[in-house]
Amino acid sequence: MRYTTTTLLLCFLLTVFSASAWEQKDLLQKEAGVSQLKQSILPAKKWVTYPDYADRAGWDKLTTGLKEELIRQGETYLDYEWNVVPATAYLEFERSGNRNIMQKPFGENNNALAALFLAELAEGEGRFVDQIVNGVWLSCEMTSWALSAHFYGAQSIKTSLPAYKEEVIDLTAGDVASMLAWVHYFLKDELDKVNPLVDQRLVDNLRERIMVPYMERDNYWWQAFHATPKTMVNNWNPWCNSNVLATFLLIEDDQQKLAEAVHRTMVSVDKFINYVNADGACEEGPSYWGHAAGKLFDYLDLLTTATGGEVTLFDEPEIRNMGEYIAKSYIGNGWVVNFADASAKGGGPMGTIFRYGQAVDSDLLKQFAAYLYQRENNPSRLSHGRDVFRTLENLTIFQDLKATTASLDTEASVWYPQTEFCYMRQSNGFFFAGKGGFNNESHNHNDAGTFILYYNNEPVLVDAGVGTYTRQTFSSERYSIWTMQSNYHNLPVINGVPQKYGSKYKASSVKFNAGKRQFSANLEQAYPDEAAVKSWNRAYSFKGKERFLITDRFELKEAKDYNQVNFLTRERPQIDESGLVLIHAKGGDVSLKYDAAGFKPTIERISLDDPRLSKVWGDCLYRLTFTATKLRSKGTYSFVVQPE
Structure with missing residues (x-):
């Protein structure tokens, strides 16, 4: 062609x-x-x-x-x-x-x-x-x-x-x-x-x-x-x-x-x-x-x-x-x-x-x-x-x-206020990195507000990256590739609508509070009009030494479809419908707690036939999707990750 x-x-x-x-x-x-x-x-x-x-x-x-x-x-x-x-x-x-x-x-x-x-x-x-x-x-x-x-x-x-x-x-x-x-x-x-x-x-x-x-x-x-x-x-x-x-x-x-x-x-x-x-x-x-x-x-x-x-x-x-x-x-x-x-x-x-x-x-x-x-x-x-x-x-x-003596940076937190990158490292082994940004950065993915989470220097919730470059990678077909889409990042799909490509689609009010160990961003501007978002504030925070919290506070102009919250994992999650997902990470087991009454969790296995991806992650990744059980125009979603 x-x-x-x-x-x-x-x-x-x-x-x-x-x-x-x-x-x-x-x-x-x-x-x-x-x-x-x-x-x-x-x-x-x-x-x-x-x-x-x-x-x-x-x-x-x-x-x-x-x-x-x-x-x-x-x-x-x-x-x-x-x-x-x-x-x-x-x-x-x-x-x-x-x-x-x-x-x-x-x-x-x-x-x-x-x-x-x-x-x-x-x-x-x-x-x-x-x-x-x-x-x-x-x-x-x-x-x-x-x-x-x-x-x-x-x-x-x-x-x-x-x-x-x-x-x-x-x-x-x-x-x-x-x-x-x-x-x-x-x-x-x-x-x-x-x-x-x-x-x-x-x-x-x-x-x-x-x-x-x-x-x-x-x-x-x-x-x-x-x-x-x-x-x-x-x-x-x-x-x-x-x-x-x-x-x-x-x-x-x-x-x-x-x-x-x-x-x-x-x-x-x-x-x-x-x-x-x-x-x-x-x-x-x-x-x-x-x-x-x-x-x-x-x-x-x-x-x-x-x-x-x-x-x-x-x-x-x-x-x-x-x-x-x-x-x-x-x-x-x-x-x-x-x-x-x-x-x-x-x-x-x-x-x-x-x-x-x-x-x-x-x-x-x-x-x-x-x-x-x-x-x-x-x-x-x-x-x-x-x-x-x-x-x-x-x-x-x-x-x-x-x-030269070998050494690694072990700062508790790193904040890049202009680029809107935030890193936080916990003494219990968790490492978090989140971003604000906009959906027209160099080598862009539609990922404003996304994050990754590691435990004992091993991946738990991840970002896939990119596959082998082809003509499609740098063309108008770019966002037909799954790795570029927000619904394959650790982000919500709002009213059935993912984020969109373009400079106007961005995170806003991006903030880092070192004392509270919290990073937050408003994501409403990262989604197109059809998502009908009035406000969507996502916050990431550590509570004590053990718990990592993901909190979405939102208000929609109208509730047209069931919201979803996606997470990408390296290992296959095990779902307990009582409200717990167990992830056997190489660095140690962690659990993800969710509202069992408010969400129906599902798992999608993503085969990685592309060598550029498989050499990093192995033969597959998993998308863990929490689909809301109710149409709501206003509310709060909370997820808690902690070591088992």
Whole structure:
């Protein structure tokens, strides 16, 4: 089935969304203009602190503890058969919505080239050079380095095939460009020994595909040059700009042109900093932190280093807050707070977290990174595939990371007033996270007012997250997917009506009372008119050490259908119709008490055939639905969760 411009929204490729907060801070532009940058940027690549390729002693020292692993990874690709990505693989996106048909072979090629490159840096004997030449040449032979899923919203020709006369800079094109720029920096002489055309073509490709279009175009949506307070600017902005910045810094030798390009990236990245909330929370969730705050850090790290520290934002409280969000959102046992498209499993890129902690002088971040490293005890996790800059930087901090004392944040409560996220941790083992927000956030789900609950660092009441990305995920069909719908979150269905998508559908009067251990929000504005809601106040609170309360106080304009209250569980609940539901959670059994006279509970088993969901939750989740037994236009619903 083919798609049209009306059916394919590509939500995150369009900049027409309303932001929850926006302030024209322009922090980067206040740091320096073009003329100052021309003087500040260290010339002749003197900002690069890694050893030269020929400095074998330097590389032996830099790769201490990781050299053998880097070489081993590269050796697996010495006989690698490079994938050809056919036109039909690109077209599959518009035919069926499948992205992976194109992305998988392309990604394998990029990971192979990165592993070969890093192995050659570590070993330095030329053993990997021929295969690196093959990878570079193949990359240059490709029409584009962008993904099939990203062409439709970025090209004037509406197709998932790359329009060969129109360059597209997306996440992957930027990553590949940055990687190739580092290949040129370190291995130009080695490539020239094979054939000078290889490096010449590499540099020409970087100029034609990245540097020229970035300077000439201002309509890549992620550049956000024309952003207004109503424009959504998400992780694409710092992610793409960090790659563009690296490419210019490594390739452009004209100091004036370089200063102009760097300043242009600063103007663009300022749009992201203006958009994000000063409280530091990532509305896209912890699994996107590495691409949002983490990529902003990579950008700022490059900028700070390239200017000898003269242009930096690492002393800004907002930048520190954005970093520490990842540590504060960790629940335990590998579980994290997840809303919207974020996964419930993870922790973040430990090397980036540690480097961020060093830059902003945060023991919280450094000790959290050490915890992740010690928990996984897997040095190979410091390698980041085609993101070779992160891998190179991780080599520089590996010894410090290993030597750092591990620790986790155990604050009783964390409150993000602008993003409207609230976390509360109880000494008895409960962890709660709730959100206010609105139904047009980045990677949005219709979930204003939802929550999750964990016991002894294991899930009890959960948020499913998102399945494998397809065309439908970022189209007008998005909210036909069950994971996006409010009735598959821990929320009510009012008068038979779930929440609706759009900026006007939101939580209001969102409040956190630390003393009372209570988080509350009015949800009436999150539902469309047909729900006939006059008021719906939801409150979450802890009473004493043992009880967690969920309370809905509501008034309807009319009672047209039986209200429902839904909860999503990892384990199959056991219903006792006397008013108790038992949930056998891995962290310990908990019970959920309800009004047996007021509700009829039912259980729906949700099979998880999607690997992105099943690798987190197993083969199924369960929706526990409480359907009201009476039509009421006014009342209170109460649920109590406590350990058994």
